[in-house]
Amino acid sequence: MSFDPATLVYDPNGLIPAIAQDHATGEVLMMAWMNAEAVARTLETGRVTYWSRSRQAFWIKGESSGHVQRLIEMRVDCDRDCLLVEVDQTGPACHTNRRACFYTAIRDGEEVELMAPEA
Amino acid sequence: MSFDPATLVYDPNGLIPAIAQDHATGEVLMMAWMNAEAVARTLETGRVTYWSRSRQAFWIKGESSGHVQRLIEMRVDCDRDCLLVEVDQTGPACHTNRRACFYTAIRDGEEVELMAPEA
Numbered sequence: 001m002s003f004d005p006a007t008l009v010y011d012p013n014g015l016i017p018a019i020a021q022d023h024a025t026g027e028v029l030m031m032a033w034m035n036a037e038a039v040a041r042t043l044e045t046g047r048v049t050y051w052s053r054s055r056q057a058f059w060i061k062g063e064s065s066g067h068v069q070r071l072i073e074m075r076v077d078c079d080r081d082c083l084l085v086e087v088d089q090t091g092p093a094c095h096t097n098r099r100a101c102f103y104t105a106i107r108d109g110e111e112v113e114l115m116a117p118e119a
Numbered sequence: 120m121s122f123d124p125a126t127l128v129y130d131p132n133g134l135i136p137a138i139a140q141d142h143a144t145g146e147v148l149m150m151a152w153m154n155a156e157a158v159a160r161t162l163e164t165g166r167v168t169y170w171s172r173s174r175q176a177f178w179i180k181g182e183s184s185g186h187v188q189r190l191i192e193m194r195v196d197c198d199r200d201c202l203l204v205e206v207d208q209t210g211p212a213c214h215t216n217r218r219a220c221f222y223t224a225i226r227d228g229e230e231v232e233l234m235a236p237e238a
Binding site for chain 1: 120121122136138140144145146147149150162192193194195197198201203213214215217220221223224225226228229230233
């Protein structure tokens, strides 16, 4: 079946959450948002492109930092209201310069930092 | 630092997205939503508990299906507006009886089913 981004289920702001996973290691890198046009651009260009809610603009991941995400495969969930993007990540995915955004664990009720910023 | 669910960033409906990942295989299983009380219950009970937006009720994963998610570790992202839960998943995570919800890939503009429902 041919894929049309308009068939996805977007929230009232026209956005759908997209989880980025490192295709090689399986590490969950980050979660950000796409609108239908960002989904289409990601598929067309192979460069993962989000919609920045704070800037209200397209956000080609790595455009300024160089920490690009090359799309390996996009997947849609059962309810069509969430995306998983398998990516080839260059450099750290997190804006804090860590490999991934999920670097804080909750262990025995305490916050524990799992990874440091890269040099 | 002691963890307080109230310090997370919730959307206008009081919800935060939670990505469930199989702790053993790294497979991303599903994404659902929690409110602050669901976060607290998940940590207290070790049984992953979401907030069902459709039923407007707590949803202890697997309570009716038996397909429970035992919490291995909860992680918070850099912006504190998304959670990653590492889980030990019993049976299929998806309500379609598939191992994971992300069973549809977009390949060359076509939707491709990656996994079948379990028997």
